[in-house]
Amino acid sequence: MAQTEVAQAPGTLATFGLGSCVGVTAWDPVSKVGGLAHIMLPDSTQARSKDNVAKFADTAMPDLINRLERIGGVRRRLVIKIAGGAKMFDLFNDDRFAIGRRNVEAVKQSLEKLNLRVAAEDTGGNFGRTLFFDLDTGKVIVRTIEHGEKLL
Amino acid sequence: MEFTQAEMDVLKEVGTIGSGNAATVLASMLGQRIPITVPEARFLPLSEVVTALGGPEREVVGILLGVSGPAPGTIIFLLGIEDAQILSQKLLGAPPEVPGQLSEMEKSALSEVTNILSGGYLNALSQFTSLTFEPTPPAFAHDMAGALIDAVLAEVGLVSDYALFIETNFTADQDGLSGHFFLIPSPDGLERILQALGVRRTWENSSKI
Numbered sequence: 001m002a003q004t005e006v007a008q009a010p011g012t013l014a015t016f017g018l019g020s021c022v023g024v025t026a027w028d029p030v031s032k033v034g035g036l037a038h039i040m041l042p043d044s045t046q047a048r049s050k051d052n053v054a055k056f057a058d059t060a061m062p063d064l065i066n067r068l069e070r071i072g073g074v075r076r077r078l079v080i081k082i083a084g085g086a087k088m089f090d091l092f093n094d095d096r097f098a099i100g101r102r103n104v105e106a107v108k109q110s111l112e113k114l115n116l117r118v119a120a121e122d123t124g125g126n127f128g129r130t131l132f133f134d135l136d137t138g139k140v141i142v143r144t145i146e147h148g149e150k151l152l
Numbered sequence: 153m154e155f156t157q158a159e160m161d162v163l164k165e166v167g168t169i170g171s172g173n174a175a176t177v178l179a180s181m182l183g184q185r186i187p188i189t190v191p192e193a194r195f196l197p198l199s200e201v202v203t204a205l206g207g208p209e210r211e212v213v214g215i216l217l218g219v220s221g222p223a224p225g226t227i228i229f230l231l232g233i234e235d236a237q238i239l240s241q242k243l244l245g246a247p248p249e250v251p252g253q254l255s256e257m258e259k260s261a262l263s264e265v266t267n268i269l270s271g272g273y274l275n276a277l278s279q280f281t282s283l284t285f286e287p288t289p290p291a292f293a294h295d296m297a298g299a300l301i302d303a304v305l306a307e308v309g310l311v312s313d314y315a316l317f318i319e320t321n322f323t324a325d326q327d328g329l330s331g332h333f334f335l336i337p338s339p340d341g342l343e344r345i346l347q348a349l350g351v352r353r354t355w356e357n358s359s360k361i
Contacts, residue, residue: 001202001302017208017298020306040306088303089216089291099306128299130209145211145295 002055006035006067009135016130018084020100022057022107022123023131025081026064026116027138028073034135035073037064041099042106057106065114080116081140081152082107083131085123100124120152162349166276171333174272178265182242208298212236213254215266216304218288219274223341223348226304227273227287229266230297231331236262239331254294263290269333281348304336 001021005013009032015023018038027034037060041047044056053059065075085104104123111118122129122142130143140152202208213236217227231239237248240258243265249255254262267290274285293300337345 001208001298001305017202017296018302019295019299020303040302086299088293088295088300089214091216091218091288091291099303126293128296130296 001038002040002052004035004037004054004060004064004067006033006064006071006073007135008033008071011135013133013135014131018129018131019086019088020084020103022082022084022100022103023129024061024064024107024111025131025133025138025140026068026073026078027081027133027135028068028077029079029138030077031072031074032135033068033071033073034133034138035064035068036131036133037061039103039107042102057103058110061107061110061114065116075114075116078116079119079138080111081120082118083122083129083140083142083152086125086127086129088126088128090126122150122152159346159349162280162346166280166349167273167335169280170273170276171269172272173276174269174333177268177272181265181268202298202301206297208296210297211295212297212300213262214293214295214297214300215263215290216293216300217266217270217290219270219341220286220288221284223281223283223285223337223344225335225337225341227266227270227333227335228300228304229262229269229331229333230300233294235330236294239265259292263292266290273333273335277345281345283344283348 007013013025013034013036015036015038021038021040024037024039025034037054039057039060040055042057044050044053044059047056050056050059053063065073065078068078069075082104085100087098087100101124104121108118120140125147127144127147132141132143134140142150142152211233212230213233215229219225219227233252236254237251237258240254240261241247243261244257248258267287270287274287277283278285
């Protein structure tokens with residue numbers, strides 16, 4: 001949670017139990033480097049404590065791309081996939097728990113500023129997700145408890 | 153945010169009384185005594201919270217309440233799916249309709265237990281602080297532990313990289329039934345609570361835990 005990892009194939013990156021958080025994978029099919037960011041909040045400018053850049057969509061996206069470029073990724077080749085951003089609890093009139101949707105929007109906006117676009121997504125709903133990101137193929141498996149598995 | 157040992161002790165004491173209140177009501181509902189473990193007040197980095205709960209993919213039932221008032225926060229009662237069914241069975245006096253799945257009746261029984269536990273804690277906190285705490289109706293979820301927790305922590309995460317958990321564990325008889333009850337004050341709410349408890353001093357005097 002609130003972490004970013006980058007690595008080169010072969011290997012798998014994973015993040016477990018995403019709720020309102022959003023997992024973002026970025027993969028360069030030529031150099032076979034990939035990164036996985038697990039963001040928790042949309043916007044660092046509203047936060048009092050912003051030491052952890054991986055926590056916020058607006059700071060985690062540039063950080064993810066920079067780190068990939070440092071290990072041989074090329075920005076224009078990156079394939080981006082996102083998953084998560086669920087609303088786990090349906091609390092009446094409580095906007096605090098609509099954070100999932102705002103996270104998804106913020107990730108897309110931050111990517112747009114970097115001239116990147118989302119190629120595939122599995123977002124929203126009211127269930128948790130676990131992601132496995134294969135650095136050889138760029139494929140992302142989304143695992144859930146009651147909604148089966150999905151391949152992105 | 154920094155805490156003194158005295159502050160942690162007071163929070164723990166509030167927790168003990170609150171869980172005592174709750175256990176008494178729960179015992180009369182279940183017709184048996186519920187031993188409670190000494191509550192813990194734990195101050196954890198956000199990244200370690202889920203690990204402390206048994207891992208992000210553990211299948212759990214979570215019942216969540218928002219707390220509004222001058223010291224807002226969140227309450228979440230978490231228990232494994234098997235424990236959830238044992239507890240609802242005790243409350244309803246009927247075996248689970250579908251093992252591994254909860255019926256509407258079972259969900260509402262568990263939500264009621266959460267209301268009772270929350271009432272016990274919030275009453276204790278009110279008595280100590282003279283603040284009012286207003287819980288929202290409970291919301292129910294059955295999913296991965298990590299997924300349930302991260303929505304709760306998102307709110308805390310805006311302000312701090314740490315969360316304070318006032319945790320109580322319940323165990324009942326030979327079934328080894330256990331549940332984890334967490335009161336998670338918002339950082340501002342926590343400040344208010346500590347001030348009202350009369351243990352918050354200036355930052356310079358507090359030693360870091």
